[in-house]
Amino acid sequence: MTKENxxxxxNRILPFIHKTPVLSSRLVNERIEAKVYFKCENFQKAxxxxxRGATNAxxxxxxxxxxxxxxxxxxGNFAQALSLAAKSLNVKATIVMPxxxxxxxxxxxxxxxxxxxxxxPTIEARQNAANQIVHSTxxxxxxxxxxxxxxxxxxxxxxxxxxxxxxxxxxxxxxxxGGLIAGSALAAHHFGNSxxxxxxxxxEADDAYRSLLSKKIETNKTANTIADGLRTQLGxxxxxxxxxxxxxIIRVTEAEIIEAMRFIWERMKIIIEPSSAVAFAALIKEKExxxxxxxxxxxxxxxxxxxxxxx
Amino acid sequence: MTKENxxxxxNRILPFIHKTPVLSSRLVNERIEAKVYFKCENFQKAxxxxxRGATNAxxxxxxxxxxxxxxxxxxGNFAQALSLAAKSLNVKATIVMPxxxxxxxxxxxxxxxxxxxxxxPTIEARQNAANQIVHSTxxxxxxxxxxxxxxxxxxxxxxxxxxxxxxxxxxxxxxxxGGLIAGSALAAHHFGNSxxxxxxxxxEADDAYRSLLSKKIETNKTANTIADGLRTQLGxxxxxxxxxxxxxIIRVTEAEIIEAMRFIWERMKIIIEPSSAVAFAALIKEKExxxxxxxxxxxxxxxxxxxxxxx
Numbered sequence: 001m002t003k004e005n006x007x008x009x010x011n012r013i014l015p016f017i018h019k020t021p022v023l024s025s026r027l028v029n030e031r032i033e034a035k036v037y038f039k040c041e042n043f044q045k046a047x048x049x050x051x052r053g054a055t056n057a058x059x060x061x062x063x064x065x066x067x068x069x070x071x072x073x074x075x076g077n078f079a080q081a082l083s084l085a086a087k088s089l090n091v092k093a094t095i096v097m098p099x100x101x102x103x104x105x106x107x108x109x110x111x112x113x114x115x116x117x118x119x120x121p122t123i124e125a126r127q128n129a130a131n132q133i134v135h136s137t138x139x140x141x142x143x144x145x146x147x148x149x150x151x152x153x154x155x156x157x158x159x160x161x162x163x164x165x166x167x168x169x170x171x172x173x174x175x176x177x178g179g180l181i182a183g184s185a186l187a188a189h190h191f192g193n194s195x196x197x198x199x200x201x202x203x204e205a206d207d208a209y210r211s212l213l214s215k216k217i218e219t220n221k222t223a224n225t226i227a228d229g230l231r232t233q234l235g236x237x238x239x240x241x242x243x244x245x246x247x248x249i250i251r252v253t254e255a256e257i258i259e260a261m262r263f264i265w266e267r268m269k270i271i272i273e274p275s276s277a278v279a280f281a282a283l284i285k286e287k288e289x290x291x292x293x294x295x296x297x298x299x300x301x302x303x304x305x306x307x308x309x310x311x
Numbered sequence: 312m313t314k315e316n317x318x319x320x321x322n323r324i325l326p327f328i329h330k331t332p333v334l335s336s337r338l339v340n341e342r343i344e345a346k347v348y349f350k351c352e353n354f355q356k357a358x359x360x361x362x363r364g365a366t367n368a369x370x371x372x373x374x375x376x377x378x379x380x381x382x383x384x385x386x387g388n389f390a391q392a393l394s395l396a397a398k399s400l401n402v403k404a405t406i407v408m409p410x411x412x413x414x415x416x417x418x419x420x421x422x423x424x425x426x427x428x429x430x431x432p433t434i435e436a437r438q439n440a441a442n443q444i445v446h447s448t449x450x451x452x453x454x455x456x457x458x459x460x461x462x463x464x465x466x467x468x469x470x471x472x473x474x475x476x477x478x479x480x481x482x483x484x485x486x487x488x489g490g491l492i493a494g495s496a497l498a499a500h501h502f503g504n505s506x507x508x509x510x511x512x513x514x515e516a517d518d519a520y521r522s523l524l525s526k527k528i529e530t531n532k533t534a535n536t537i538a539d540g541l542r543t544q545l546g547x548x549x550x551x552x553x554x555x556x557x558x559x560i561i562r563v564t565e566a567e568i569i570e571a572m573r574f575i576w577e578r579m580k581i582i583i584e585p586s587s588a589v590a591f592a593a594l595i596k597e598k599e600x601x602x603x604x605x606x607x608x609x610x611x612x613x614x615x616x617x618x619x620x621x622x
Contacts, residue, residue, distance in 0.1 A: 021332070026356075042580045045337075262617065269353045269582040269613035302580035306573065311618050 003190040042302025050081035056153030073126040078144035083114030145177025146235025155183025171296035176230040178238035185245035199249035200282035229275035250282035314501035353613025361392035367464030384437040389455035394425025456488025457546025466494025482607040487541035489549035496556035510560035511593035540586035561593035
């Protein structure tokens with residue numbers, strides 16, 4: 001995946017995404033003793049950076065493929081993103097969701113004309129359901145994170161951040177399926193000025209941390225974290241990129257995630273989801289290491305059930 | 312209060328305030344069937360537009376007055392704003408607060424070095440306490456809304472909004488003490504292009520609505536509204552301006568306030584306080600009247616206790 005791939009991808013998706021703002025805060029800078037720049041993908045369409053990768057993946061299909069539609073399995077932000085991207089591009093989207101997915105998430109998909117297929121809440125069942133749709137309709141399966149075109153799309157948030165702040169020493173990303181950090185690592189490599197990318201994970205779902213140590217993809221036996229976007233696993237497309245470019249993954253506790261989330265809500269007055277707070281929590285935890293540096297943070301999304309807050 | 316007064320005031324306070332962003336949202340525009348521009352004073356220093364008027368009022372004091380400090384009574388955003396403005400300008404601030412004010416609000420004042428004097432939770436007690444401080448220390452009393460320099464300062468948010476969107480047909484403001492709407496009315500008159508200012512009030516504290524009808528200052532017997540910033544009364548400095556320039560005040564129910572607040576949180580991913588939601592609720596309620604217009608809304612603040620949300 002070359003610099004040109006990234007540039008082409010960015011130009012391709014630009015008409016369909018928001019160029020989200022980069023915010024900073026005097027209070028945050030004082031607390032961290034560094035300059036911190038938040039790339040606010042919580043303001044992205046459908047409320048998360050996932051819109052970028054979903055749009056790019058659909059746009060790279062042939063016309064024949066587009067006519068047969070796309071399918072994914074997701075109960076999270078990618079479900080909404082693929083539905084909205086497909087709607088914008090006049091393509092049919094089918095979303096496999098576990099039967100116990102929250103009604104609010106199902107409604108969000110329906111709002112974007114996504115067709116929901118319910119399945120039992122197991123990884124096997126949702127994979128089977130998706131395979132069946134691919135088989136019966138000829139639709140193209142698009143994985144939420146383990147897909148080169150999705151990875152390229154997710155990297156464009158970091159390109160925009162570096163375009164605005166070219167002197168970043170480091171960019172913090174949460175790690176779930178690995179699409180965002182892989183894309184960001186490529187972006188930082190091609191567009192940064194010796195800019196490192198640091199991963200952030202909950203202790204409760206630290207598969208990427210352990211994978212980086214063992215140099216093979218590790219799994220999570222459980223994933224009891226409030227950061228619902230980070231309960232997923234690395235894949236064979238993004239893991240080699242992570243291995244190549246990422247040297248450090250910082251793990252945080254659930255309490256640290258909640259404290260970081262509340263700090264951003266109360267001080268910056270923006271709504272970020274727990275998965276985004278993981279990246280800021282990691283910076284708070286290791287702030288001594290980054291003192292006086294220029295630091296980017298990808299605020300990955302803002303989709304929170306405001307009736308069920310952890311504070 | 313002339314156009315020059317407003318310009319001078321704006322230039323004077325600029326180094327001490329944030330130039331807050333103007334946001335818009337495709338989803339909001341679709342819902343309202345108009346173009347809506349949110350002036351985000353929830354991102355202002357100390358979390359509310361009050362910083363503008365507080366800064367201007369202190370800056371207009373003589374050096375001798377500044378040396379003796381300032382005093383106000385407030386349990387809300389003006390308490391924090393005056394404390395922070397005073398700190399920035401190296402002036403001592405004393406804040407009279409009712410003994411039952413939330414600890415979180417007292418802490419915010421302390422964080423900005425404001426000195427808190429507690430009093431019984433009655434209007435009489437807090438006025439007496441403030442008078443006593445003025446008498447014993449020579450400090451200058453600065454009213455949260457009923458003061459010409461405060462009114463001028465609050466008007467600068469609307470100046471910035473009109474500088475960015477010169478074609479606004481109308482600007483919505485919540486009405487509490489009347490400082491924001493009086494300042495905004497002056498700004499719209501001097502800087503707008505036939506731009507009207509519309510007031511918004513809770514039914515539960517509709518003193519301005521009734522005052523506009525009777526053409527004299529009416530009071531609220533009770534003020535059982537979630538919009539805690541709007542429980543206050545108009546004053547003799549801002550009421551004549553309101554009478555002169557404001558033709559319409561729209562009242563909303565508590566349920567409408569909460570629904571509007573939640574819509575902004577969930578769709579725009581920004582934290583606004585209930586008082587700010589009153590202005591957007593008024594627009595939702597009367598949207599037919601404003602169809603296809605260019606509409607500004609002053610989002611007055613974002614100071615919310617996130618542990619006590621109405622949803």
